[in-house]
Amino acid sequence: MEQGRFFSLSNVRKEFLTQRGERVAALDSVTFEAASGNLTCIVGPTGSGKSTLLRLIAGLETPDAGTVRVNGSAPVPSQGIGYLTQEHSLFPWLRVKDNIGLPFDVKGTMAEEKDKQIRNISIALGIADALERYPYELSGGMQKRTSLGRLIASGARCWLMDEPFSALDDRTAHQLQRLLLKIAAELGLTVLFVTHSIDEAVFLADRIIVLSAGPGRVVDIYDINIEHPRNRLSSEFGQFLEAIRCRIESVIDETG
Amino acid sequence: MKKKFRSLACWADSFSGKLLLGSFLPSLVLVAWWLAIRSGTAVVPTFGDVFRVLLHPFQVPPDLYSRSLAFSLMMTLLRFVIGFSLGVITAVPLGLWAARNRIVDRILYPVIQIARPINPIVLLPIATVIFGLSSIASVTIGGADAWKHDIWDQVQLAMIFILWWGAFFPVFLSTMSGVRSVRTAYLETMMLLGASRMLVLRKVIIPGALPSIAGGMRIALGVTWLVLIAAEIFPGTRSGIGYMLCTACKTSDYQYTFAAMIVIGLVGLLTDVLFFRLERSAGHWQSRER
Numbered sequence: 001m002e003q004g005r006f007f008s009l010s011n012v013r014k015e016f017l018t019q020r021g022e023r024v025a026a027l028d029s030v031t032f033e034a035a036s037g038n039l040t041c042i043v044g045p046t047g048s049g050k051s052t053l054l055r056l057i058a059g060l061e062t063p064d065a066g067t068v069r070v071n072g073s074a075p076v077p078s079q080g081i082g083y084l085t086q087e088h089s090l091f092p093w094l095r096v097k098d099n100i101g102l103p104f105d106v107k108g109t110m111a112e113e114k115d116k117q118i119r120n121i122s123i124a125l126g127i128a129d130a131l132e133r134y135p136y137e138l139s140g141g142m143q144k145r146t147s148l149g150r151l152i153a154s155g156a157r158c159w160l161m162d163e164p165f166s167a168l169d170d171r172t173a174h175q176l177q178r179l180l181l182k183i184a185a186e187l188g189l190t191v192l193f194v195t196h197s198i199d200e201a202v203f204l205a206d207r208i209i210v211l212s213a214g215p216g217r218v219v220d221i222y223d224i225n226i227e228h229p230r231n232r233l234s235s236e237f238g239q240f241l242e243a244i245r246c247r248i249e250s251v252i253d254e255t256g
Numbered sequence: 257m258k259k260k261f262r263s264l265a266c267w268a269d270s271f272s273g274k275l276l277l278g279s280f281l282p283s284l285v286l287v288a289w290w291l292a293i294r295s296g297t298a299v300v301p302t303f304g305d306v307f308r309v310l311l312h313p314f315q316v317p318p319d320l321y322s323r324s325l326a327f328s329l330m331m332t333l334l335r336f337v338i339g340f341s342l343g344v345i346t347a348v349p350l351g352l353w354a355a356r357n358r359i360v361d362r363i364l365y366p367v368i369q370i371a372r373p374i375n376p377i378v379l380l381p382i383a384t385v386i387f388g389l390s391s392i393a394s395v396t397i398g399g400a401d402a403w404k405h406d407i408w409d410q411v412q413l414a415m416i417f418i419l420w421w422g423a424f425f426p427v428f429l430s431t432m433s434g435v436r437s438v439r440t441a442y443l444e445t446m447m448l449l450g451a452s453r454m455l456v457l458r459k460v461i462i463p464g465a466l467p468s469i470a471g472g473m474r475i476a477l478g479v480t481w482l483v484l485i486a487a488e489i490f491p492g493t494r495s496g497i498g499y500m501l502c503t504a505c506k507t508s509d510y511q512y513t514f515a516a517m518i519v520i521g522l523v524g525l526l527t528d529v530l531f532f533r534l535e536r537s538a539g540h541w542q543s544r545e546r
Binding site for chain 1: 542
């Protein structure tokens with residue numbers, strides 16, 4: 001299995017300026033590491049700075065204090081990290097095949113090779129019949145699959161995913177979770193996955209990081225040592241679910 | 257009741273609905289025209305006189321010192337295409353640049369905001385002073401056939417300038433607005449992929465801003481057309497639909513006046529329909545983006 005990069009944050013603080021000119025901290029003293037080849041989930045109440053954390057690692061924001069390292073270096077946006085948010089960010093004026101093919105356009109791949117790769121990716125994701133459609137003609141699940149296709153095409157071995165499946169129904173979300181695990185295993189990905197669903201986190205993650213309410217701090221880390229494929233009805237699954245749920249509730253209670 | 261209303265709305269969108277509803281007001285105009293003819297007023301020509309002019313567009317009007325209807329329309333359209341195209345060609349790149357570069361925006365902002373409200377028509381006398389009666393023929397090099405020279409000699413630089421003025425500002429501002437409305441998430445996606453600036457422009461900014469640009473062009477189209485017809489009435493012009501309309505009034509050849517008005521209206525409608533389709537095609541994804 002190909003080794004991906006790993007993430008390392010040390011005492012990271014990030015503040016934002018409000019309209020009234022006040023400085024509000026989104027993150028405070030965040031320290032953790034995500035191992036290479038692992039899928040790490042970040043959970044926490046609303047406003048705990050989960051999305052900000054991903055943006056710092058992607059290099060789209062810079063910390064006000066502390067260090068963020070991706071494979072030992074400071075993050076820069078074009079370093080080959082894949083990023084997927086709740087909104088699919090597919091370009092609505094491009095067909096599915098052109099959206100998936102975008103990374104190949106960036107790399108300057110020859111047309112024949114590009115078409116072959118797009119075909120292979122779309123077959124693997126079950127969207128081969130939708131290549132000529134526009135994103136607005138797809139269901140939510142198909143849009144996410146197309147977004148995953150673009151991530152695969154980018155060749156990135158580290159993926160940052162910000163609640164990508166939260167807007168989908170349970171059945172579609174579960175299908176995509178299984179698909180993500182399959183892709184991550186095949187490609188040896190390092191994934192940092194933000195979610196507000198503890199069920200999703202326990203199903204996917206090798207490690208779960210719990211953030212406090214804003215400003216976000218790491219309050220607990222859980223290593224999920226259940227073998228894949230995980231059964232949502234198993235007692236181990238239920239125990240982790242309960243433990244993390246209680247921890248988050250206590251975090252919310254502490255902050256009132 | 258709701259069902260009835262919904263089916264009426266559906267009918268309005270059908271071909272027959274559009275045709276019938278669109279013909280309603282022109283039909284009233286025709287009725288008013290007919291009543292005016294019946295009243296015997298001298299300034300209102302008969303339907304027959306006007307349609308004779310429309311059906312013989314290449315006929316040079318007697319007793320009227322203007323060219324045929326077809327030639328007049330051709331000159332008007334030629335001026336329009338040149339002025340409008342120059343406006344679009346200069347406005348779009350400048351708008352793209354200003355929207356992405358704060359320094360350029362700061363330099364252009366006061367000038368644009370001061371110049372924008374100035375009606376292009378009021379600039380015509382100033383433009384005539386600056387450009388004189390120079391035309392495209394007078395500034396191009398090399399001998400040309402007499403008929404080509406005759407045509408290009410009637411495309412005056414002063415007129416092209418005010419047409420450019422009329423087209424430039426709506427397109428410039430709509431380009432800026434379109435570029436700024438492109439979602440940051442799209443730009444970040446390209447940034448994360450390591451895309452070059454040119455690729456970001458080609459794949460994201462231009463397509464993302466295109467609906468707004470097309471909308472601006474549609475507005476500019478209407479402004480430019482209005483300005484052009486008015487400018488052709490000014491002294492110094494020797495051809496054009498506006499010129500024909502005005503001279504026909506002076507010589508009381510009202511059938512030419514009415515024919516010219518109908519042509520102006522029809523060309524305005526057709527070009528608007530064309531640009532409406534362009535706008536819709538460019539923005540097919542906008543209303544359905546989710």
